[in-house]
Amino acid sequence: EAGVAQSPRYKIIEKRQSVAFWCNPISGHATLYWYQQILGQGPKLLIQFQNNGVVDDSQLPKDRFSAERLKGVDSTLKIQPAKLEDSAVYLCASSKAGTSTDTQYFGPGTRLTVL
Amino acid sequence: AQSVAQPEDQVNVAEGNPLTVKCTYSVSGNPYLFWYVQYPNRGLQFLLKYITGDNLVKGSYGFEAEFNKSQTSFHLKKPSALVSDSALYFCAVRAEYNQGGKLIFGQGTELSVKP
Numbered sequence: 001e002a003g004v005a006q007s008p009r010y011k012i013i014e015k016r017q018s019v020a021f022w023c024n025p026i027s028g029h030a031t032l033y034w035y036q037q038i039l040g041q042g043p044k045l046l047i048q049f050q051n052n053g054v055v056d057d058s059q060l061p062k063d064r065f066s067a068e069r070l071k072g073v074d075s076t077l078k079i080q081p082a083k084l085e086d087s088a089v090y091l092c093a094s095s096k097a098g099t100s101t102d103t104q105y106f107g108p109g110t111r112l113t114v115l
Numbered sequence: 116a117q118s119v120a121q122p123e124d125q126v127n128v129a130e131g132n133p134l135t136v137k138c139t140y141s142v143s144g145n146p147y148l149f150w151y152v153q154y155p156n157r158g159l160q161f162l163l164k165y166i167t168g169d170n171l172v173k174g175s176y177g178f179e180a181e182f183n184k185s186q187t188s189f190h191l192k193k194p195s196a197l198v199s200d201s202a203l204y205f206c207a208v209r210a211e212y213n214q215g216g217k218l219i220f221g222q223g224t225e226l227s228v229k230p
């Protein structure tokens with residue numbers, strides 16, 4: 001079974017530029033999560049999708065971050081404009097049904113550096 | 116509010132010795148608890164979870180964890196450490212009522228196993 005795929009793996013941009021990350025979850029997984037992991041911290045949820053609907057985006061900085069999951073499969077996370085404090089690893093995860101006992105499986109992440 | 120504490124930033128163990136990585140949690144209602152491992156430049160890899168039942172949970176790569184409700188702890192253990200176990204370990208919690216919701220992660224513990 002293929003795991004969660006993410007691209008790119010690394011991205012370096014200047015502040016105020018825009019950037020987009022892509023995620024392909026495990027086949028058949030209905031729930032998709034984007035987490036932000038700042039160096040030295042645990043991952044923090046940015047947004048959760050159930051199929052193509054948003055379940056939780058309470059910690060997404062909506063003035064600069066946006067995400068979509070068209071057709072309930074792949075997802076993209078965009079930052080526009082980027083700030084220095086957005087430097088982090090962006091992790092995508094998926095789970096089968098999104099229930100409270102479900103295991104989330106993570107992709108390799110995209111390491112973003114904002115200069 | 117849900118929270119997780121990993122009181123040790125780093126744990127050092129000699130190869131062949133037992134290891135323990137500590138985790139305590141705070142959640143309303145019954146907790147669902149997870150351990151993940153992160154190798155350099157990799158995403159989080161699922162090790163094990165506690166949902167209900169036996170307090171001792173066995174997981175991947177010889178790891179196990181013990182759920183202690185009275186002490187609100189979920190320590191990760193392994194009887195005999197390997198150098199290849201050196202990595203960053205994260206404990207996470209989700210409340211039973213939080214259907215499909217986000218995982219709350221600790222800040223991580225760096226495990227270093229020396230030959």
